[in-house]
Amino acid sequence: MKILVLNSGSSSIKFQLLDTAERKVMCKGLVERVGLADAIFNYQPAGGDKSKEVLPIPDHLAGIKLILDTLTSPGRGVIASLAELAAVGHRIVHGGEKIQHSVLLCEESLRLIDECTPLAPLHNPANLMGVHAIQKLLPDVPNVGVFDTAFHATMPKPAYVYALDYSYYEKHGIRRFGFHGTSHQYVAMRAAEILGVRLDDFNCITCHLGNGVSLTAVRGGKSVDTTLGFGTCCGVPMGTRCGDVDPAVLMHLIDELGMTSRQVCDLMYKGSGLKGISGVSHDMRDVEEAAAKGHERAELALEIFAHAARKHIAALATNLGDRIDAVIFTAGIGENGVEIRERICQGLGFMGVRIDPERNKVRGKEAVVSPEGAPVKVMVVPTNEELMIALDTEAIVKASRA
Numbered sequence: 405m406k407i408l409v410l411n412s413g414s415s416s417i418k419f420q421l422l423d424t425a426e427r428k429v430m431c432k433g434l435v436e437r438v439g440l441a442d443a444i445f446n447y448q449p450a451g452g453d454k455s456k457e458v459l460p461i462p463d464h465l466a467g468i469k470l471i472l473d474t475l476t477s478p479g480r481g482v483i484a485s486l487a488e489l490a491a492v493g494h495r496i497v498h499g500g501e502k503i504q505h506s507v508l509l510c511e512e513s514l515r516l517i518d519e520c521t522p523l524a525p526l527h528n529p530a531n532l533m534g535v536h537a538i539q540k541l542l543p544d545v546p547n548v549g550v551f552d553t554a555f556h557a558t559m560p561k562p563a564y565v566y567a568l569d570y571s572y573y574e575k576h577g578i579r580r581f582g583f584h585g586t587s588h589q590y591v592a593m594r595a596a597e598i599l600g601v602r603l604d605d606f607n608c609i610t611c612h613l614g615n616g617v618s619l620t621a622v623r624g625g626k627s628v629d630t631t632l633g634f635g636t637c638c639g640v641p642m643g644t645r646c647g648d649v650d651p652a653v654l655m656h657l658i659d660e661l662g663m664t665s666r667q668v669c670d671l672m673y674k675g676s677g678l679k680g681i682s683g684v685s686h687d688m689r690d691v692e693e694a695a696a697k698g699h700e701r702a703e704l705a706l707e708i709f710a711h712a713a714r715k716h717i718a719a720l721a722t723n724l725g726d727r728i729d730a731v732i733f734t735a736g737i738g739e740n741g742v743e744i745r746e747r748i749c750q751g752l753g754f755m756g757v758r759i760d761p762e763r764n765k766v767r768g769k770e771a772v773v774s775p776e777g778a779p780v781k782v783m784v785v786p787t788n789e790e791l792m793i794a795l796d797t798e799a800i801v802k803a804s805r806a
C-alpha cells in the first residue's frame with residue numbers, strides 16, 4: 405500500500421510517502437514556518453536531489469495542498485495520481501486513557517483526541533489541523549491516527565498509577581502515560597525480526613536516547629513499564645530536561661527560593677540535563693568533545709546520564725519475568741553514541757548485559773554489539789517511526805475493510 409505519513413506540528417509539517425509492501429520511502433520532506441510569508445518547503449524524492457523553496461504558506465491546509473501537489477507533479481512527483489494513496493497515517497501525540505491503539509479517524513475518535521488536548525496542549529491541536537486539512541483535500545481517503553502514548557496502554561496498573569491519593573487518578577486522570585511509543589514499538593519489532601524470534605516471546609528493554617529520552621520494558625512485544633510519565637521530564641536526564649528529581653526539591657524551589665511554577669518548569673524542561681550539568685551544550689556530541697578535552701562538568705554530565713540510564717535498565721528489567729533477551733539502543737544518541745553505549749553497559753554485566761568494544765564501533769546501522777554467544781543481545785536499531793505509522797495504518801485500513 406502507498407501510505408502518506410504526516411506529522412503536523414504547530415508551525416511545521418513533516419511527511420513521508422511509503423510503500424509498505426517493500427517498506428520503502430518514496431519521497432519525504434518538511435514544511436517549516438507554516439503561517440509565514442517566507443515559509444520553507446523541503447522535498448526529496450527517493451534517489452533524487454533535495455530541493456528547498458521559500459514561499460508563503462498561510463496555514464496547514466495550504467502546506468498540505470502543496471505536499472499533495474508535489475507528490476503528483478511531473479518531474480519530481482513519485483505517483484501518477486492521488487488515487488494511488490491508500491490512506492494517510494497521522495502521528496498524534498496524546499490519546500490519553502481513552503485511545504489505547506491506532507484508530508481510524510472518524511468524528512468520535514477526533515472528538516476524543518480533542519478531549520486529550522489538556523494533556524498535550526501544544527501537540528494535539530496541531531496534529532488535528534493536519535487531519536482536518538486531509539479530510540478537506542482528500543475526502544475519500546481513510547485517515548488513521550497513530551499515538552505516541554498508545555504502545556504503553558498495555559502497562560499494568562502498578563506501573564502507571566502514581567502512589568498519590570488514589571482520588572487524583574480516579575477524579576483527575578493523573579497517571580503515567582509514557583511517550584515515544586511508536587519508536588519503542590518499532591525497534592522491539594525490528595529487533596525480533598533481526599534475531600529471527602517471535603515478538604510475542606521476546607523480552608527487551610528499548611532505550612530511546614535522543615533529545616528526549618525514554619526507556620521501556622517490552623515483554624512479549626508489549627510495553628509493561630516506561631520511564632516517561634504524565635509529562636516528558638522524568639526518568640533519565642535529557643538534553644535540557646532534568647529527569648527524576650525528588651519532588652521535595654521542587655517544593656523547596658517554590659517555598660524557600662521564591663521561584664514561580666513557571667520558573668521551576670523552565671528550569672526542569674529547558675535549563676537542566678546535559679546542558680544544565682555541563683554548562684557546555686544540550687548536544688551529546690558537544691558534551692563528549694568537551695569531556696574528552698578534560699572539561700570536568702561535561703564528564704560529570706556523561707556520568708550522570710550513563711548512571712541514570714544504567715539504573716533504569718536494571719529497574720525496568722524487573723518487569724520482564726525471568727528472562728531478558730535484549731537491550732536495544734535507538735534515536736540520535738542510542739544509534740550513534742559509541743562511547744555512551746559502552747559507559748551505560750559497564751556495570752550491567754551482573755544481568756548478562758555486555759558490549760563487545762569492536763562490534764560496538766557502529767553508528768546509525770542495525771547491529772548486534774554484544775559479544776558472540778552473550779546471553780543478552782545488546783543491539784543498535786535505528787528507529788523508524790514513519791514506517792511504524794505506515795504499517796499500523798495499513799493494518800487498520802485492512803481490518804476496516806474485512
Ligand code: ADP
Nearest residue numbers: 613614615616686687688689735736737740741
Ligand atoms: P530528537 O529527540 O530531537 O529526535 P535525535 O534522536 O535526533 O533527537 O537525537 C539528538 C541527539 O543525538 C543529540 O544529543 C546529538 O548530540 C546526539 N547524537 C547525534 N549524533 C551523535 C554521535 N555521533 N555521537 C553521540 N551523540 C550523537
